Amino acid sequence: xxxxxxxxxxxxxxxxxxxxxxxxxxxxxxxxxxxxxxxxxxxxxxxxxxxxxxxxxxxxxxxxxxxxxxxxxxxxxxxxxxxxxxxxxxxxxxxxxxxxxxxxxxxxxxxx
Amino acid sequence: xxxxxxxxxxxxxxxxxxxxxxxxxxxxxxxxxxxxxxxxxxxxxxxxxxxxxxxxxxxxxxxxxxxxxxxxxxxxxxxxxxxxxxxxxxxxxxxxxxxxxxxxxxxxxxx
Numbered sequence: 267x268x269x270x271x272x273x274x275x276x277x278x279x280x281x282x283x284x285x286x287x288x289x290x291x292x293x294x295x296x297x298x299x300x301x302x303x304x305x306x307x308x309x310x311x312x313x314x315x316x317x318x319x320x321x322x323x324x325x326x327x328x329x330x331x332x333x334x335x336x337x338x339x340x341x342x343x344x345x346x347x348x349x350x351x352x353x354x355x356x357x358x359x360x361x362x363x364x365x366x367x368x369x370x371x372x373x374x375x376x377x378x
Numbered sequence: 379x380x381x382x383x384x385x386x387x388x389x390x391x392x393x394x395x396x397x398x399x400x401x402x403x404x405x406x407x408x409x410x411x412x413x414x415x416x417x418x419x420x421x422x423x424x425x426x427x428x429x430x431x432x433x434x435x436x437x438x439x440x441x442x443x444x445x446x447x448x449x450x451x452x453x454x455x456x457x458x459x460x461x462x463x464x465x466x467x468x469x470x471x472x473x474x475x476x477x478x479x480x481x482x483x484x485x486x487x488x489x
Contacts, residue, residue, distance in 0.1 A: 297475055301479075306481060307481060308420070308466060308479045308480055308481040308482050309466065309468075309477075310479070311476065311477070311478075314476065323477070324476075346415055352461075356421060356422070360475055362475075363473070364410055364429070364470065364472060364473065365475060366412075366424045366427070367424070367475075367477065368404065369421040369422050369423070369432040370421060371421050372421055
């Protein structure tokens, strides 16, 4: 089964601070994704990547940056964190084509 | 406006009963539908996918798709307490592997 890990699992940040969420997958999947999940909104796509060096904007990219330095790693960066970014963040990976997405365990971020 | 609509928002069924969940896309540029299940405090895991008109069955789970109306439904027979979870429907366009999720249906199976 696909293995996707995220770090940290929990994070408390201050408003205006910089936050980096990391994701690693060991399945050599080309595609990786960052979602946030909030009550009443389901999963919403923030950024995604088709391979090392590429990042694409998802449906709600404002306030977030992404970085894909290698096939295995995909980071989500909040340069100036705000309380509205308090959420649970999920990373996912998938192979090429119309393949199943495998999700990591999630990171709970609280911005005070 | 949510492009993938799910109903009902929540559902309670007795153990051994049938649960029926619905999902419709308002975006006509979709080709595939996916059903994910998420237990409380866990990450979503794919349950079933359907790409063609008709029906697909895997054990106690059956998915229907009507591509003309962009409507899919998930039916769980002989529901078990372990089926209690958030069920998320997603739609995608062929070749893009970019999912748009609905808000989900919370299913509670009462013993």
